[in-house]
Amino acid sequence: MRLVGNVEITRSLRPPAVAGAAGRYQQEDSEPDHISILAHCSDNVSVMSLLRTIGWASTGFAAAHVLESAWHRFTAHGKRPDPTRTGHLEHHRKAADPVDVPSEIRDNAARVGKTLLGLNLVLAPLLGLRRTVAFSVGLTAGLVAVNYYHARMHRRAPRGRYEEWMWRFHWHHHAADARVNFGLTNPLLDFALGTAVVPAEVTLHPNLVPAWLRAAGGSFAGIRTASPT
Numbered sequence: 445m446r447l448v449g450n451v452e453i454t455r456s457l458r459p460p461a462v463a464g465a466a467g468r469y470q471q472e473d474s475e476p477d478h479i480s481i482l483a484h485c486s487d488n489v490s491v492m493s494l495l496r497t498i499g500w501a502s503t504g505f506a507a508a509h510v511l512e513s514a515w516h517r518f519t520a521h522g523k524r525p526d527p528t529r530t531g532h533l534e535h536h537r538k539a540a541d542p543v544d545v546p547s548e549i550r551d552n553a554a555r556v557g558k559t560l561l562g563l564n565l566v567l568a569p570l571l572g573l574r575r576t577v578a579f580s581v582g583l584t585a586g587l588v589a590v591n592y593y594h595a596r597m598h599r600r601a602p603r604g605r606y607e608e609w610m611w612r613f614h615w616h617h618h619a620a621d622a623r624v625n626f627g628l629t630n631p632l633l634d635f636a637l638g639t640a641v642v643p644a645e646v647t648l649h650p651n652l653v654p655a656w657l658r659a660a661g662g663s664f665a666g667i668r669t670a671s672p673t
């Protein structure tokens with residue numbers, strides 16, 4: 445057995461030589477084996493790398509839901525003046541109106557863009573550009589998704605048990621207590637911080653009643669209109 449660098453390793457990948465025509469055929473046929481193994485490894489590497497990129501994008505998407513909930517709690521209902529706080533308090537005054545998501549996104553695009561650029565500059569040297577960009581793309585998609593989900597609670601009636609529960613969760617925040625229920629798509633952070641309150645019935649002041657609830661006759665899935673006094 446000769447051991448010369450990697451030569452022996454390459455040979456070990458070949459099937460044993462067999463004498464005669466069949467042996468020649470086997471040996472010739474075995475030549476591309478290590479090439480196909482290398483190609484297979486390279487395929488595996490690119491699949492793993494794609495999965496990792498998807499993983500970072502999904503992490504960004506999930507982080508958006510936590511960040512929106514934290515923004516709602518600490519900035520939108522915080523004490524310090526902030527343009528997004530002003531916009532959100534206006535949304536509380538006009539909760540009966542549909543939420544205009546494209547204009548919401550336009551208003552916040554420059555601020556969010558600057559924050560994402562800063563985040564990329566800080567994280568890229570630590571995580572690498574591919575991971576940071578995947579995370580940022582997921583985060584941006586998540587922020588847009590949260591805004592559309594929130595707008596839906598003002599635009600249409602809930603469909604299914606989770607939505608009925610979530611609609612009551614959000615409308616309780618509007619109707620009764622703005623110090624609880626800050627999650628805009630899910631209650632996880634509120635449960636973690638002890639600010640989740642979901643009564644079986646939520647009563648809305650007539651000024652807060654959205655069009656979908658009026659169309660449903662004033663009461664739907666535990667959300668109802670208060671009688672005028």
Ligand SMILES: [Zn+2]
Binds near residue numbers: 535539594598614
């Ligand atoms: Zn709302």
Ligand SMILES: [Zn+2]
Binds near residue numbers: 516520532617622
């Ligand atoms: Zn609010």
